[in-house]
Amino acid sequence: MTLTVDTLTVWMNKFADKIETNKQYLSDLDTPIGDGDHGFNMDRGMKAVEEKLSTKPSDLTNGLKTIAMALISTVGGASGPLYGTAFLEMAKKSSSTDNIGELLDAALAGIEKRGGAKPGDKTMVDVWSALVPSVKAGNLTKDKIRSAVDATKDMVAKKGRASYLGERSKGHIDPGSESSGYLFETLLETEGLL
C-alpha cells in the first residue's frame, strides 16, 4: 500500500500505454455526449508525463508534482485541471504520507473541489468516489472498476459538457470515468503497489 517514485513511474507508464491504446475509444465515448476529444486530450497529457518521468524525479513528491504539472500544462479541457489537481493534491499530501489510500483520498477531494461535481453527476467523481474506498479497504478488483465505470451509463449528467444534453446524456458511459477506470486498472496491475 506504499507508493514509491518507482512504482509511481511503472503505474504511470502503464496508464499512458492504456490511454494510447484506447484513445480513439475514449474520444468516441466523448462524441455523443461531449466534443469527441477526451482520448486525444489524455493521450497528449500522458505522453508528456512519460517524457517528464523519463528524467527520473528524485522522490515521490517530485514525481507526483512532475505528473501534475505535465497534465495541467498539456491536457487542457476539463480533464486537464481535474487530473492535474488530483496529482497536485497527492504531491502535497505525500510530504506526510506515502500510503496510496490516503494519497488517493486527497486526490479525490481535490477533484471534487476543483470541479464541484458530486457522486451521481456522471463525471469521473463517480468512479473515484466508488473506488478510493476499495483501495483503502484493500479489495479493489477489475470487476469493481468495471461496474463503477458502467454505473455512469444510466446517470443524467449534471456537470461537464454532457450536462448540456440533460436527459439525453443517459445511455452513454462518461468518458472521464472510463479513463479514470484505466487509472485504477493500471494501479491494480502495478506489482507491489496494492
Place this chain on the structure above:
Amino acid sequence: MTLTVDTLTVWMNKFADKIETNKQYLSDLDTPIGDGDHGFNMDRGMKAVEEKLSTKPSDLTNGLKTIAMALISTVGGASGPLYGTAFLEMAKKSSSTDNIGELLDAALAGIEKRGGAKPGDKTMVDVWSALVPSVKAGNLTKDKIRSAVDATKDMVAKKGRASYLGERSKGHIDPGSESSGYLFETLLETEGLL
C-alpha cells in the same frame, strides 16, 4: 419574308416556350464549359419578353425595341447584351426594311461587334453566321439548324467563359449556339414568316 409585329410576337412566344422547356438542358450544356446558368438566364429574359409583348406594341420597331430592352435589362451575363444587341440592331434596321433576312443580317453584325467573336470561336456567332444566309436564300431547314449547332461541338472556344478551358472546351455543344438554334427553329415554325 416579311416580319410584322404579329409574326414577331408569335415567334417570340414560341421561342419563350422552347427556352422554358429546355432551360435545364441549356444550363446543363453550360455546366462543363461555363457556369451552368445559360438556360436560367434566357428563361428569365424570355419571360420578361413575353410579359412586355402582351401589352401589344404598336409596330414592328417598337416590338423589336421592347424585346431588346427586356433582354438587356433582365438576362445579364454574356447572352443578355448579345441577344439584346441583336434585337436592338433589328429595331434600328426596321425603320428602313421589314425583310427578315436583312433584319437578321443587322442582328448578326451587332452580335459580332458587341462580343468580338468570329465564326469558329465556338459562340452563338457560329450558328447565326451559318443560318442567316440560309434565311436570306429561303432554304432554312431543321437539319441545317441542327448541324450548325452541332458544329460547335468540336470547336475550341476562343470567346466567352468556355475559352478558359482551351482545348478542353472541345466535345461540348456551345450553350448559346443551342439557344440560338431554338431561335431559328421557332422562326421556321412561325407560320407566314419565311
Place this chain on the structure above:
Amino acid sequence: MKKIINDPHDVVPEMVDGMTRSYPQYIEKIEGTEAVVRSDKESMKGKVGIVSGGGSGHEPTHAGYVGKGMLSAAVCGQIFTSPTPDQIYAAIKAVNQGQGVFLVVKNYSGDVMNFDMAKDLASMDDIPVKEIVVDDDIAVENSTYTQGRRGVAGTIFMHKILGAAAQQGASLDEIDELAHKVLPNIKTIAVALSAATNPEVGKPGFVLKEDEIEYGVGIHSEPGYRREKIKPSKALVEELVGKLNDEMKLDSNKKYACLVNGMGATPLMEQYVFANDVLNKLEEFNIKPSFMKVGNYMTSIDMAGISLTLFEIKDDKWLDYLNYPVETIGW
C-alpha cells in the same frame, strides 16, 4: 476529411503563427505559448488588461479580437479544448500593467477550471484578477445545480464592451461591475446544417441527413434541442427569434444589438438573406436594432449554420462601447 492543413496535431501552432505573422500590426505571440498579445504596447499602458481565450476552432475568436480598444491578449487552446493554466497565466502576466486583469471565460467546465487555476497562479503573484463567465446560449436549460448554459457568439459583445471600457480607463472593479450588468442581457441561439469536423478527430461531431437541420447546437457540435427538415430562412428566423423572445420578452421600447453569426462554412450570401428575415421579424415587434453585425465572428471550424444573438442595451453607454473604434483583425 478534406482540409487545407499539414499534420492535424500542428494546426493550432501553425494557425497562431499564420495569424501573428499576417497581422503583426495588431498581435504578436507570447514566447513559449500559443497565446497572443497586442503589438501596440503603448495602448495597454495604465489600463486594465482584458484576457480571453478558449479552445481553438472559433476563428476569428479569440485572437482576432486582440488589439487597441478590445482584448489585450487571447489564449488559444487546442482545438475545442480549453487552454491550460500556465498559458493563461502567461497572458495575464503579459498584459498586467498594475491595474489588474479581467478574464472573459465561456461557461464550459474546462474553461472555467483552467482559468480558475490561472487566477490562483496570478493571485500568488499579487496580480488582481477578476472574471466573467459568459453563458449566453439559451438552447440549454438553466439551472444552478448543473453546469448551466454555454458561452457562444454573444461573447464577442462582452469582449467589445469591456475592451472599450478598459481602453477608456475603467478600473478593474468598474469593469467587473459592467461585465456583470451586461451579461444577463446577451442571449444567443443557433441552427446547424452540418457539424464541425475537428481535424484531430477526422470526422464530424454529428451527422445530419441531406435535408435535416438541428436547432440549438453548440459551437463544439454539442447536440441541440430538435432536429427537423430544412425550412426556408424565414421559418428558421421564426423559430430562433421565437426562442429569444420567450427568454427576453422583446419590447419595442427597448434597444437591441443584433449579431448574425456564420458558423464557418455558411456563405455570407445566406447570412445576409437570414439577416434580412431577422430584421423583418423584429419589425413585427416594432424593433429596429441599434447595432448590427453579420458575418463569421464565432465559428465552429467548418460547421454550416448560423447563430443569432440579441443583446438588450440597457444603457446608452453600452452602445458607445460597441461603436468605439478598435484595431483588430476580426471585429
Place this chain on the structure above:
Amino acid sequence: MKKIINDPHDVVPEMVDGMTRSYPQYIEKIEGTEAVVRSDKESMKGKVGIVSGGGSGHEPTHAGYVGKGMLSAAVCGQIFTSPTPDQIYAAIKAVNQGQGVFLVVKNYSGDVMNFDMAKDLASMDDIPVKEIVVDDDIAVENSTYTQGRRGVAGTIFMHKILGAAAQQGASLDEIDELAHKVLPNIKTIAVALSAATNPEVGKPGFVLKEDEIEYGVGIHSEPGYRREKIKPSKALVEELVGKLNDEMKLDSNKKYACLVNGMGATPLMEQYVFANDVLNKLEEFNIKPSFMKVGNYMTSIDMAGISLTLFEIKDDKWLDYLNYPVETIGW
C-alpha cells in the same frame, strides 16, 4: 442542396436588402435596382466615382467594399451572372459628381459587354466614364485572340487602391492611369476542394472525389488546370507560389502585398495555416510581404478552397493606398 435561403430566385434581392438594412451606415440601395451606393454622400462630393459590380455570390464582394475611401457604388447581378446595363447605368448616375466615373470590371464576356453598354448609355448623358478590366487569374493562358484571363480575388486590391486615390481627389485621368499601371502587377491563383452550388442551379458546378483537389479553378466553378489527390497545405503553397513565381519572377528587392482568400466554406483556421506556409515559402525568396490580408474577401458561394494573390508594389504610394482607412462592411 441545403441552404439558408427562401425562394432561390429571391436570393439576390433579399441578400442586398439584408446587407443594406444591416449596415445602413455604409450603404443604401439605389431605388429600383439591385445596386448599392454609399450612404455617406458627403464623402463622394467632388470626387470621381468608382463603380464595380458583377454577378452575385462573391460576398463581401462587391457591395461590402462600398463606403468612404473605397467603392462609390456596386452593382449586384444575378448569381454568377453579370448585372445588366440599366442597373450599371443607374449606379453611374448615382455616383457621378461631375468628375466622371471609373468602372472596375472583371474580365468575363458578360461583364465586359454589359459594362460597355452602360458606358454607351452614360456617354449619351455626357458623363465621362473610363474603365479597367481586371484579369489577374494566371490559371488561364493569356492570349490576345481569346477572352484572356479571368478577374478574381486580386480585384479587391484594385478597388482599394482606386478608392483611396479617388477619395484623395485624383482625377478621372489619374485614376485611369493608376489602374492601368497597377493591373499587370496583380496575379492570383486558386485551389478548390469542392465547387460552389448556385442556389438557382441546385447542384455543384463540378464534383471532386473525397480526396481530390483541383488547381486553377475560377470563382464561378470554372474548371482549373489539374486535379490530384489532396496534399498538405505546404505542398499546395509550393504549387501556387511556384505558378506565381513563374509568372512574376519573385524578387527580394521588390515589395509585395499578399492576399490569402477563402472561397466561402473554408474556415479561417485553414486559411491561417495556409498563410503561415505562404509566409514560409516567401521567406525562401527572402520576401516578407509589405501588406497582408487573410479571410473571405472574394468568395464563390460555398466553394471550399483558397486563392493566393501576390501584388508587386512598384510605387510606395500604392502601399499608402492599401493602408488608407476605409469605412466599409468587408475590407
